[in-house]
Amino acid sequence: MFQSLCRKTQVLCTRRVREQWVRSFMVELQPVEQIVLVREKQDHNGPTMQFPGIWLRDNCLCDACFHRNSLSRLPHGWNNFDTKVKVQDLSVNVEQETLHINWSDAHRSEYPLEWLRERDFSSANRQRYLSHSYRPESQHWSGDQFQNILQKFEYRDLVSRDDTLAEWLRTLAIYGVALIKNSPLDIGVVKTLCNRVGFIRRTTYGEEFSVKSQPGAKNYSYLAEPLPLHTDMPYFEYKPSLTILHTLEQSVSQGGWNLLADAFYVADLLREKHPEEFEVLSRTRVDWADIGMDNGVSFHNIWRAPVINLDADGNYARINHSVPQRDSHFSIPVQRVQPWYEANALFVRLAQEQAVSFKTTPGDVLTFNNLRMVHGRTGYDDTELNVRHIVGGFVDWDIAYSRLRVLQKQQQQQQQQRLRQQQQLQGQKQVESKLLSQVQ
Amino acid sequence: MWTPRFCLKWGPQLKQLRAAVASTQLRAISARIVNDSFIVVQPESEGSAGSESLTYPGVWLRDNCSCSECFHASSQSRRLDWDNFDASVRPQHLHTDADTQEIHVRWSDSHVSSYSLQWLRERSFKDQRQRNYLDDFYRPRTHHWRGADFEHVAQRFDYGDVMHDDRALRDWLQALAVYGVALIGGAPIDKGVVRQLAERVGFIRRTTYGEEFIVQAKPGAKNFAYLSDPLPLHTDLPYYEYKPSVNILHCMVQTESRGGSNLLVDAFHIADRLRAEHPEDFERLKETPVDWNDIGSEDGREFHNIWRSPVICLDGDGRYTRINHSVPQRDSHFNVPLDQVLPWYESYARFVRMARADAHSFKTQPGDVLTFNNIRLLHGRTGYDDTEENSRYIVGAYLDWDIIYSRLRVLKKKLPPA
Known part of the structure; x- marks a missing residue:
């Protein structure tokens, strides 16, 4: 690319390093495509960063275009944004490591190399950004792998150490489940954890909720009966993302076991081995509903969505499954009903096969991704002296990912600082040892 | 048995x-x-x-x-x-x-x-029965409008009626669902109004910025909306996967200066026009994921919100589910292949031009509560000047559609048909 100079503007920049003139980075313009190429190494085969001219103009960092306090683009430029704007000339400041551009609209912009590096349009860099900064890539697991992927965190560490907090959120993002041990038997634990991330997600049922057997309950999970695998609140478009369940008292009866399966893995199985059923479950919209009352307020929630929800790239966005919360209204053509039932029955069977069971003990906090996991519990019997009591709450992914990004950035900055300190220390030692050798 | x-x-x-x-x-x-x-x-x-x-x-x-x-x-x-x-x-x-x-x-x-x-x-x-159920009870069918039709579609309700009469509450929510905008007049000049309205429906949707928020000129603000500069058309919080649904803006003090006018446009209508008149632009705006973001801190707490999503979002049936647009909250990170960048900018610039040309402007008065669908409408305001005696003051909050539709269904079952 750098060879065809006839139709390109090229700027070489050099800086003085150890008495030698060495090329430090080069910038070049492809005038037809209006693409700016930036290369850092002297080596002609080194990686080239690419930036569209229009994007550079849109992201000018000067005070007239960018509001530093709010770290955001000033909007006025867009009142008459000219998509035909062209790069007129390019230059570099070697000492500052900045790229300078003069534009056809007479504006002048300056971009730090570091800032450009982070935003390079290469496929590799975009992939790095998406899986590192945006949302970590999930890893799906079978029931057999549960013991290997289950990570446990100490409550004390989680509330006091930021690195533990980041690790817990990362684990939830990747595996969809994590267990917190040794929390106090205190009703405030769930809220404390939610506040540690951001804030608790309120629903029709309030903020924290108590799962305790209540004869005649208005919600099915508030009974002591077995609770088959399900996701919580499929009847919300904005379904709560992370479920946090704190065991205050566990049943001493035979029952009260947690059941958990990775429904993304179940969807993988369907996709691979039963593509027709996968198609049916990812295309048929189901009516999910909750009709009732909480705290004297009536509600009638409905959301129509498939069991398996895919995003535009075919990645799983969300799983919906709940026998009690599936509406008797089924708003699809009549001939599509039977195939859906067959596919759903297969999904339920596969989920059961992949389900793991374990029994939390008082002080445990089970946390999982409610958009991905199906959970349930076996039936149990309360006695007068032993009443199973779980306190729960939700946190949204928007809030959890935001916290994770902030923590990751802090960790990165701390690492860089440590590195700089080490380098300084090494430099000092070298000088000291040099001095020492001179003295000797 | x-x-x-x-x-x-x-x-x-x-x-x-x-x-x-x-x-x-x-x-x-x-x-x-x-x-x-x-x-x-x-x-x-x-x-x-x-x-x-x-x-x-x-x-x-x-x-x-x-x-x-x-x-x-x-x-x-x-x-x-x-x-x-x-x-x-x-x-x-x-x-x-x-x-x-x-x-x-x-x-x-x-x-x-x-x-x-x-x-x-x-x-x-039966197809017809299902369609009626979906278009009436599930989620009322939307009617899209041109800026010139604003006065016909924007219904006005009385605050006292909405607070005390279930029929007025139902009609307000129905108007919001169908047209995406409704005005409530006659509210007291009281900071609690927004919360009272939200709790009449269900509860306030909390965000990174808390529950109620105050829009008042603050020099050096961390968020661009908290400046007295003109605020071009945008949707709020596009950087959330769970974007707040309905905006409630209570005008407590309006500026006496020439500015401070509200701007509103039905972006579903703009999308309809793009679809019909500029199908290539429509295609690009619905296919290209854009990085929306907000980096900052509130109450001493840092946040870094990002959500990747097109400007025009459609469901499996080709119906609009959401519009995203905000110049300040569009990230400088743009994770698309290089060759898609310039065409996207051209389509996006057309969308912005069409929206600006169609925007309706009006000025709320103290006691007015402007409510609109933040998933669908773009809103903005003209710049203004505060003085020592006159400092524009708006209290806002959000409600989610999940909660609004639920209340609307409960009311429709309870009340005789309108």
Whole structure:
């Protein structure tokens, strides 16, 4: 690319390093495509960063275009944004490591190399950004792998150490489940954890909720009966993302076991081995509903969505499954009903096969991704002296990912600082040892 | 276990039954099994209305058995054992009851179920019935409008009526659902108004910025909206996957300067026009994921929100689910292949131009509460100048559609039709 100079503007920049003139980075313009190429190494085969001219103009960092306090683009430029704007000339400041551009609209912009590096349009860099900064890539697991992927965190560490907090959120993002041990038997634990991330997600049922057997309950999970695998609140478009369940008292009866399966893995199985059923479950919209009352307020929630929800790239966005919360209204053509039932029955069977069971003990906090996991519990019997009591709450992914990004950035900055300190220390030692050798 | 109310004999050959008309008031009802799996119900009435046959998949009927073994009445939810559900279950015998207007079914798993005609009618699989249910009860069908039609579509409600009269509450929410905008007048000049309105519907949707927020010029603000500069058209918080649905903006003090006007445009209408007049631009704006972000801190807490999503978002049926637009909250990170960048900018610039040209401007007065669908409308305001005696002051909050539609459904069931 750098060879065809006839139709390109090229700027070489050099800086003085150890008495030698060495090329430090080069910038070049492809005038037809209006693409700016930036290369850092002297080596002609080194990686080239690419930036569209229009994007550079849109992201000018000067005070007239960018509001530093709010770290955001000033909007006025867009009142008459000219998509035909062209790069007129390019230059570099070697000492500052900045790229300078003069534009056809007479504006002048300056971009730090570091800032450009982070935003390079290469496929590799975009992939790095998406899986590192945006949302970590999930890893799906079978029931057999549960013991290997289950990570446990100490409550004390989680509330006091930021690195533990980041690790817990990362684990939830990747595996969809994590267990917190040794929390106090205190009703405030769930809220404390939610506040540690951001804030608790309120629903029709309030903020924290108590799962305790209540004869005649208005919600099915508030009974002591077995609770088959399900996701919580499929009847919300904005379904709560992370479920946090704190065991205050566990049943001493035979029952009260947690059941958990990775429904993304179940969807993988369907996709691979039963593509027709996968198609049916990812295309048929189901009516999910909750009709009732909480705290004297009536509600009638409905959301129509498939069991398996895919995003535009075919990645799983969300799983919906709940026998009690599936509406008797089924708003699809009549001939599509039977195939859906067959596919759903297969999904339920596969989920059961992949389900793991374990029994939390008082002080445990089970946390999982409610958009991905199906959970349930076996039936149990309360006695007068032993009443199973779980306190729960939700946190949204928007809030959890935001916290994770902030923590990751802090960790990165701390690492860089440590590195700089080490380098300084090494430099000092070298000088000291040099001095020492001179003295000797 | 199960006893038929009428003494009729059962037999495998008995696939079609017709109950006797008990009196002239009662209508007959008959039912038959088709293809070994469907049940066709034939109500008979004097007129032709309501006498159309209704077809139900057997497996769906079995799944929705309302006996206490299969259905939990107090939580209004299914308790059927799906861990052992047999999707190949078949109806074996039918029996209809004109007296109670019910049909009774005996299944291949020996279970017996009863369904009232009323219940069946409400769940008919007929296309027209389903469409009515979806376009009225589920989520009212939207009407898109041009800026020039604003005065016709923006309905005005009285704060006192909305707070005390369920019909006014229903009408406000219905207007919001259909047109995406409604004005409430006559609210007290009180910071609690926004919360009272939100709690009349359900509860405030909390965001990174808290529950209520105050829009007031703050020099050096961390968020661009908190400056007195003009605020071009945008949607709020596009950087959330769970973007707040409805904006409630209570005007407590309006600026006496020339500015401070509200700008509103129906972006669903702009999308309609792009779809019809500039299909390539429409295609790019619905296909290209954009990085929306917000980096900052609130109450000493840092946040870094990002959500990747196109400007125009569609559901599987091609209906709009959401519009994202905000110049300040569009990230400098843009994770698309290089060759898509310039075409996207061209399409986006057209979208912005069309929206600006269509925007309607008006100025709220103290006591006005502007409510609009943040998933659909773009809003903005012209710049203004505060003085020592006159400092523009707006209190805002959000509500989610999940909560609003729920309240609207409850009201529609409770109240006589509008």
